[in-house]
Amino acid sequence: MKDYLPSTLSGIAYTGVIILLAVMPVITSALGQGFYLDIFSRIMILSIAALSLNLLIGYGGMISLGHAAFLGIGAYCVGIPVYYEIYNGWIHLGLAIVASGIFALVTGAISLRTKGVYFIMITLAFAQMVYFTFVSLEEYGGDDGLVIVLRSEFGNWLDLESAVVLYYVIFFVLLLTLFFINKLVKARFGRVIVGSKYNERRMQSLGFDTYRYRLVCYVISGILCGIAGVFLGNFTSFISPEMMGWTRSGELIFMVVFGGTGTLFGPIMGAGIFILLEEWLSAITIYWQLIFGAILIAVVLFGRGGIHGLLTRSKRR
Amino acid sequence: MLEIINLEKQFGGIKAVDNVNLAVEQNEIHAIIGPNGAGKTTLISQVAGELRPDGGQIRFRNEDVTFLRPAQRARRGLARSFQITSVMLPMTLLENVCMAVQGRMGHSFRFWQPTSRDTVLMESAMQALRTVGLEDRAENIAGEVSHGEHRQLEIAMALAMEPLLLLLDEPTAGMGPEESAELVSILQQIKGEKSILLIEHDMDAVFSLADTISVLVYGQIIASGTKDEIRANSEVQLAYLGETA
Numbered sequence: 001m002k003d004y005l006p007s008t009l010s011g012i013a014y015t016g017v018i019i020l021l022a023v024m025p026v027i028t029s030a031l032g033q034g035f036y037l038d039i040f041s042r043i044m045i046l047s048i049a050a051l052s053l054n055l056l057i058g059y060g061g062m063i064s065l066g067h068a069a070f071l072g073i074g075a076y077c078v079g080i081p082v083y084y085e086i087y088n089g090w091i092h093l094g095l096a097i098v099a100s101g102i103f104a105l106v107t108g109a110i111s112l113r114t115k116g117v118y119f120i121m122i123t124l125a126f127a128q129m130v131y132f133t134f135v136s137l138e139e140y141g142g143d144d145g146l147v148i149v150l151r152s153e154f155g156n157w158l159d160l161e162s163a164v165v166l167y168y169v170i171f172f173v174l175l176l177t178l179f180f181i182n183k184l185v186k187a188r189f190g191r192v193i194v195g196s197k198y199n200e201r202r203m204q205s206l207g208f209d210t211y212r213y214r215l216v217c218y219v220i221s222g223i224l225c226g227i228a229g230v231f232l233g234n235f236t237s238f239i240s241p242e243m244m245g246w247t248r249s250g251e252l253i254f255m256v257v258f259g260g261t262g263t264l265f266g267p268i269m270g271a272g273i274f275i276l277l278e279e280w281l282s283a284i285t286i287y288w289q290l291i292f293g294a295i296l297i298a299v300v301l302f303g304r305g306g307i308h309g310l311l312t313r314s315k316r317r
Numbered sequence: 318m319l320e321i322i323n324l325e326k327q328f329g330g331i332k333a334v335d336n337v338n339l340a341v342e343q344n345e346i347h348a349i350i351g352p353n354g355a356g357k358t359t360l361i362s363q364v365a366g367e368l369r370p371d372g373g374q375i376r377f378r379n380e381d382v383t384f385l386r387p388a389q390r391a392r393r394g395l396a397r398s399f400q401i402t403s404v405m406l407p408m409t410l411l412e413n414v415c416m417a418v419q420g421r422m423g424h425s426f427r428f429w430q431p432t433s434r435d436t437v438l439m440e441s442a443m444q445a446l447r448t449v450g451l452e453d454r455a456e457n458i459a460g461e462v463s464h465g466e467h468r469q470l471e472i473a474m475a476l477a478m479e480p481l482l483l484l485l486d487e488p489t490a491g492m493g494p495e496e497s498a499e500l501v502s503i504l505q506q507i508k509g510e511k512s513i514l515l516i517e518h519d520m521d522a523v524f525s526l527a528d529t530i531s532v533l534v535y536g537q538i539i540a541s542g543t544k545d546e547i548r549a550n551s552e553v554q555l556a557y558l559g560e561t562a
Contacts, residue, residue, distance in 0.1 A: 108529065163414035184428050186433065188426075188432055188438075189425055190428075191429050195408070198407055199406075201406065202368075202399075202403045202404060203420075204386070204388045204391075205387050205391055205396075205399075206417050206474070207391030207392045208420055209386075213425070213426075263541070
């Protein structure tokens, strides 16, 4: 349990990040850098997605290479209703939760019968099936995607058309997600998920039907990522199948590994640095992906335990 | 309590368990001894549900459990310890035992209350650690304690499940004589309170603990009886005791 509680240095760093995120709109408007508000909105959305994936990879040892499918499902749960002029945000959110939950339940029930590399391949396969399904849906733009003309409406008191309001809604959802996952992994359910990662056979001999616990974990993770998708759709105001391609899933894995797998806060750091590097490097050179790749390799090779590992100087293998 | 009827298991052409019949009575310690490769671990794995028998039946408290999965058997009150220590190495000893207590306390689909503030859970786990003398090591990481302590942890986890029948697969495996004696004294404490099926190599341990002893050689029970009967059995002496003693 100790492994997941931030030690002092990381604790300070993480608190700092949260405070920074809380005042970011003030900073960006003072500096006249409205562009960065967008960047940080994106970081927070992908943080939620990475947090949900970390529940699978970090805590559960289930390496899914199809997690972006949930982002896409969530986003299309905004895009398609808006296409039919249904703007109610609660409907979008409800649809996203139901759709991603069902998708997770069905694909998880099948995927979780496999282990290791087979699990990776089968989650990838399911995600590609969704990808190609949306590519072939000409009605909703197919390959070209779909423009979201108006953002979700949650009532007059909450106008998502304002970038700052959207920012704070995302910030609030991120805090909720963090709080929820923190509770989850320390409760009995979370302990069973972690225990099953370390020694599944033993957990079974202790009376746990590990498959069922993992399936529930998979569904929870999928729903959280589907919610992130709702905000991604609202944020970009444009959705296309590209946002659920397998490279997107790969990026989410990078964020998790980058930040430190199985740590509460790691994915947020991972998402932040990933997006910022992407922005800065691509401004320097068009060959930015080359540098980016090298940095990723360096972090994986030398920074065992990701950013969290560096902050805590963890001795864990 | 436990009845094993005509149990069979083959690996390729080799009969690892060959028509074994065995019963463990309430609150009895029934030890199985036999040379290496006699099929002892195969037998216990079938009782725990990790291996499917090729034939025969396993009955636990008058219920046919032959085809139940390990988790289902565990929930019915069958707990096993492993010959080769099998715990959650990156977790603390306390967390490991907590898992065992959680397994006993019904389903774990509880998403809110932190286990660390669950006093019933924590107290039961500490109690199990105290029983085996590991209370001072509760906060140590399982991967960083000694072999002997691993063996004690195995016992603590099995006890924490509060099973009706305990399957102990060579609890003293790899232990020195001193550690071994310590473990035997721990098991002495619970003798008479629990039904135990014990597999053991250490003859001192077996003869000081067991009520009934069965001798397994090449997958077959060649003798079964009290300590004195087994000691006096010439077939056993030839097949087993003679070789080692």
